[in-house]
Amino acid sequence: MNYLLAKEKRKCYATYPVKNHKRYAVSRESHVDSLPFPKQFPPSLTWRISALRFLHLKAMQDDNVSKVRVPHVLTVAGSDSGAGAGIQADLKACAARGVYCSTVITAVTAQNTVGVQGVNIVPEDFVAEQLRSILSDMSPNVVKTGMLPSAGIVKTLCQSLKEFPLQALVVDPVMVSTSGHTLAGPSILDSFREELLPMADIVTPNLKEASALLGGVPLETIADMHSAAKAIHDIGPRNVLVKGGDLPASLDAVDVFYDGNDFYEFRSSRIMTPNTHGTGCTLASTVAAELAKGSQMLSAVKVAKRYVEAALSYSKNIVIGGGCQGPIDHLLKLKSNVQRRPFDPCDLFLYAVTDSRMNKKWGRSVVDAVKAAIEGGASIIQLREKEVETSDFLEAAKACLKICRVHGIPLLINDRIDVALASDADGVHIGQSDMPAHVARALLGPDKIIGVSCKTPEQAQQAWIDGADYIGSGGVYPTNTKENNKTIGLDGLKTVCLSSKLPVVAIGGIGMSNAQAVMELGVPNLKGVAVVSALFDRECVLTETRKLLEVLKESTKVAN
Numbered sequence: 109m110n111y112l113l114a115k116e117k118r119k120c121y122a123t124y125p126v127k128n129h130k131r132y133a134v135s136r137e138s139h140v141d142s143l144p145f146p147k148q149f150p151p152s153l154t155w156r157i158s159a160l161r162f163l164h165l166k167a168m169q170d171d172n173v174s175k176v177r178v179p180h181v182l183t184v185a186g187s188d189s190g191a192g193a194g195i196q197a198d199l200k201a202c203a204a205r206g207v208y209c210s211t212v213i214t215a216v217t218a219q220n221t222v223g224v225q226g227v228n229i230v231p232e233d234f235v236a237e238q239l240r241s242i243l244s245d246m247s248p249n250v251v252k253t254g255m256l257p258s259a260g261i262v263k264t265l266c267q268s269l270k271e272f273p274l275q276a277l278v279v280d281p282v283m284v285s286t287s288g289h290t291l292a293g294p295s296i297l298d299s300f301r302e303e304l305l306p307m308a309d310i311v312t313p314n315l316k317e318a319s320a321l322l323g324g325v326p327l328e329t330i331a332d333m334h335s336a337a338k339a340i341h342d343i344g345p346r347n348v349l350v351k352g353g354d355l356p357a358s359l360d361a362v363d364v365f366y367d368g369n370d371f372y373e374f375r376s377s378r379i380m381t382p383n384t385h386g387t388g389c390t391l392a393s394t395v396a397a398e399l400a401k402g403s404q405m406l407s408a409v410k411v412a413k414r415y416v417e418a419a420l421s422y423s424k425n426i427v428i429g430g431g432c433q434g435p436i437d438h439l440l441k442l443k444s445n446v447q448r449r450p451f452d453p454c455d456l457f458l459y460a461v462t463d464s465r466m467n468k469k470w471g472r473s474v475v476d477a478v479k480a481a482i483e484g485g486a487s488i489i490q491l492r493e494k495e496v497e498t499s500d501f502l503e504a505a506k507a508c509l510k511i512c513r514v515h516g517i518p519l520l521i522n523d524r525i526d527v528a529l530a531s532d533a534d535g536v537h538i539g540q541s542d543m544p545a546h547v548a549r550a551l552l553g554p555d556k557i558i559g560v561s562c563k564t565p566e567q568a569q570q571a572w573i574d575g576a577d578y579i580g581s582g583g584v585y586p587t588n589t590k591e592n593n594k595t596i597g598l599d600g601l602k603t604v605c606l607s608s609k610l611p612v613v614a615i616g617g618i619g620m621s622n623a624q625a626v627m628e629l630g631v632p633n634l635k636g637v638a639v640v641s642a643l644f645d646r647e648c649v650l651t652e653t654r655k656l657l658e659v660l661k662e663s664t665k666v667a668n
């Protein structure tokens with residue numbers, strides 16, 4: 109509790125934050141008579157503090173301050189004394205992703221950046237006791253498993269999971285440490301196959317683990333990984349992610365995800381760092397953390413992949429220990445911007461894109477234009493300031509960001525990744541002739557929003573591969589706002605939407621008269637319209653935004 113105690117003419121105040129950042133002040137004189145303290149109690153500082161604490165709690169109750177249930181992952185894994193992997197990696201990854209993490213320790217290992225020097229397995233009944241402690245009281249949303257060193261511990265865990273229902277189970281079938289030490293022998297394979305995997309929502313083996321689960325089949329190519337993902341899916345888990353980090357170094361790092369219907373390949377270029385210890389644990393616990401927050405499985409896997417890539421990239425210069433495998437950087441440089449609200453495709457519903465020329469023409473500042481659009485109901489803003497100096501653009505971005513943050517509206521920057529980084533905006537929108545999206549992703553990290561303009565299914569596919577969050581597709585209709593812009597029409601838009609794995613926002617010549625026709629295309633991943641002149645080349649931005657919002661709401665009613 110954040111107490112600020114101040115004396116003012118014999119009055120004593122406590123101020124404290126309550127809902128909506130409002131600060132609340134209570135004066136001793138006004139409330140103190142109602143307190144259950146004896147009248148003769150001397151008004152010492154201790155007394156005052158006790159009284160104020162009481163008042164604080166009472167005022168919170170009166171104010172009906174809502175209690176927040178935090179997303180919670182329980183990790184069932186081994187302790188790594190070097191803190192790069194295992195329980196320690198899980199705790200850091202969950203903390204970095206804003207999720208509470210409790211722990212059931214199955215083994216204590218002595219290890220460092222050189223390797224594993226010793227393993228001490230926790231007795232089964234004590235693993236059971238830890239499980240009971242957590243599951244009977246703290247209601248984790250998701251359980252993530254790591255090192256399960258004996259068949260008995262696997263069985264104990266499965267028994268507990270049957271007793272206490274969960275939102276999801278993430279199984280990282282840890283068998284061998286990165287340094288080559290066996291952490292769980294072949295004796296656990298049967299209980300994995302027969303009991304644990306059929307209960308799992310996702311299992312995340314590396315190539316060696318996938319091979320072991322399948323009785324030792326060799327896995328050397330991406331085609332092998334597809335077959336393995338399918339064969340492991342047949343054992344019972346609902347989703348499988350086969351991690352290809354151990355493929356020959358000449359190949360890109362490719363992970364294969366299979367959900368029982370479709371395969372997805374996640375490609376990333378190899379990050380040259382010796383600090384790779386803990387990537388497997390971190391990936392699985394980040395998937396668990398994202399699921400605990402409410403993400404869908406595919407999004408959780410995508411975010412986890414990006415987070416691990418960023419952690420690897422940030423770890424390049426870290427020196428911890430004298431061995432050849434140091435820990436990745438879960439928190440150090442990443443800490444600054446991971447707590448923001450994740451991108452929600454519904455944000456694309458009414459996407460207001462500013463235009464410096466139009467604002468100049470109507471004599472308004474970009475800040476006033478953004479304020480009006482937000483007041484009118486815009487759900488996301490892009491600053492498309494083509495003709496302004498960089499320093500002015502940066503100042504405008506910072507000023508607009510303050511307004512957007514207050515309203516919880518994401519602010520993206522057109523083209524200028526440098527301006528997005530410098531202003532800490534929520535992301536960028538880039539076109540086909542701008543920086544490639546995968547480079548933008550590497551620069552911006554896993555949490556920023558990236559949109560890419562796409563006119564064809566091929567471009568949409570590439571945007572997905574490159575790690576974009578959404579695509580903008582158009583020009584749906586002819587426009588005067590962008591010179592020489594190719595019009596793809598409603599048919600072109602539909603073709604792109606149908607082929608896109610990402611959410612789509614339509615753009616180009618859209619306004620009051622035709623927004624309904626766009627939304628009535630009826631493709632589920634078409635989430636909204638992006639508009640420039642229909643909002644900003646008008647006298648009153650607020651009125652035009654409001655009117656367009658009504659049209660959009662009406663058309664979604666019709667479509668449903």
Ligand SMILES: Cc1ncc(COP(=O)(O)OP(=O)(O)O)c(N)n1
Pocket residue numbers: 459461490492522523537538539540542559560561579580581590613615638
């Ligand atoms: C939402 C949205 N979609 C498409 C674009 C166009 O971006 P780009 O192709 O880079 O063209 P410019 O806007 O830079 O002229 C966009 N800005 N927003």
Ligand SMILES: Cc1nc(C(=O)O)sc1CCOP(=O)(O)O
Pocket residue numbers: 561562580581582583584586587588589590593594615616617618638639640641642
């Ligand atoms: C910025 C932009 N991009 C387009 C694309 O087709 O990718 S069309 C466009 C201009 C949109 O402005 P208005 O709403 O005034 O037509």
Ligand SMILES: [Mg+2]
Pocket residue numbers: 522523537538539540542
């Ligand atoms: Mg551009």
